Amino acid sequence: MRAYFSLLILLLFCACKEDNAGVVKNQTSGPALGTSYNIIYLTGESLDLKNEIDSVFAVVNRSLSTYIPTSDISKVNDGDSLVQVDHMFREVFELSKDINKKTGGYFDPTVGTLVNAWGFGPEHKIKLDSAKVDSLLKYVGFDKVSITTQNRIVKQNQNIYFDFNAIAKGYAIDRIAAMLDHKGIENYLVEVGGEIVAKGINKDKGKPWVVGIDDPQMKEGRKLKMLIHLQDRALASSGNYRKFRIDEATGKKYVHTIDPITGYTKDSNTLGVTILADNCATADAYATAFMAMDLEDAFKVVASNKKLEAYIIYLDESGETKEFLTQGFKKLVVK
Structure with missing residues (x-):
């Protein structure tokens, strides 16, 4: 449906430090899921959660990564009908089924x-070719799968x-x-490959978290399109403006959005989509779907869907x- 690269989000934060009012800004970063992560969590004392964070990524990979041969999803894709998938696979399956229906x-x-x-x-x-695409479409459709x-x-x-x-x-x-919530941390910003969950406020500055959305028409370098406040929401973006594949034989460009209805890559007038939702999985899925939809x-x-806010750039x-x-998105724009 796309190459699964999000619209780049610039997080406006600085290095770890202890600030006034007893607030400690802890920051952890590293590689994960084929990209990188940056996480800020504000506490009353210095706290290093890197091992716990990396463990969460590892567990998710063991369930959902198609690049790990022993993951649950790889076993299912290899035809193992006896594997019992874990609760994470089930949660993602059920949410995908719901969004599949709501996006037609x-x-x-x-x-x-x-x-x-x-x-x-x-x-x-x-x-x-057209015949091959038609034959592959037989293997596409969420109505063709179920979970017991x-x-x-x-x-x-x-297949x-x-x-x-x-x-x-x-x-x-x-x-x-969820791990940070379980530890009682009330103010944090989690960013992975440009997708974000923000909770509470940037307490050491006494105001909401601020994130910047990149201009999708910048072919090189980066330029901010806008800044928004983000509090107790998740944000995900998608776009086909930078990531594509050039066929070596024909020179034709193929964008990283695949239309699951036609089976072909999508060349649309939508440049980029940013979605706000209650959780990042939902925002991620809708941002992808909107790139494929008219x-x-x-x-x-x-x-x-009153739970979604959207910012769509198009030609x-x-x-x-x-x-x-949307009106809700407009209210978050930093003037």
């Missing part, structure tokens, strides 16, 4: 066969290939946030850049 099938983790075929996944790409009460996955065809990359990063961020359909989904019929912001 445009969010569909069973698109993995096509992701691989187009050369965007861990498997080898293949030469595609014993946490076993049932597939109508063993169906799950790819949760468009939701797994957001889910991992939610699991990190613009008007995306607007309708946003209007029908109108004359090629002019336009912006769509």
Whole structure:
């Protein structure tokens, strides 16, 4: 559905320090999920949670990473019908099923066969024509899979290939946030590859967390499009403006958004999407789906779901850049 690279988000924070009012700004960073993470958590004392954070990423990978042969999802994709997936797989499966229905099938983790075929996944790409795309579409559709009460996955065809990359990063961020909540930490900012969960406020500054959204039309370097306040919400972004593959033989550009309905890569007038939701997995999934959907359909989904806020950058019929912001999103923009 996309190459699973988010619209880059610039976090406005500095290095760890002990500030006034007894607030300690703890900061942890490192590699994870094929990208990097930066996490700030404010406490009354110095606290190092790097081992716990890395452990959460490891557990999520063992469940949902298609790049680890022994993960639950890899076993399911290899045709193991007896494997009992863990609770994380089940949670992501159930959430994916719900969002698949609400987006009219445009969010569909069973698109993995096509992701691989187009050369965007861990498997080898293949030469595609219309007949081959049509044949692969037989293996796409969330209505063709189910999960039993014993946490076993049932597939109508063993060639169906799950790819949760468009939701797994957001889910991992939610699991990190849950770990921080469990430890009683009330003010934190978790960022992984540009996707974010913010809780409480930037207490050492006495105001909400501030994050910046990059301009999607910058081909090189970075330029901020806007700043927003983020408090007790999750943010995820998607775009096909920078990440694409060039066919060596034809020179044709293939964007990293695959339309699960047609089976082809999507070349749309939507440049970038940023979604705010109650959790990052949900924001992640909708941001992906809106890149694959026609613009008007995306607007309708946003209007029908009061728990979502959206910022969509697109080109109108004359090629002019336009912006769509929900009222709730507008209220968060830093003036």
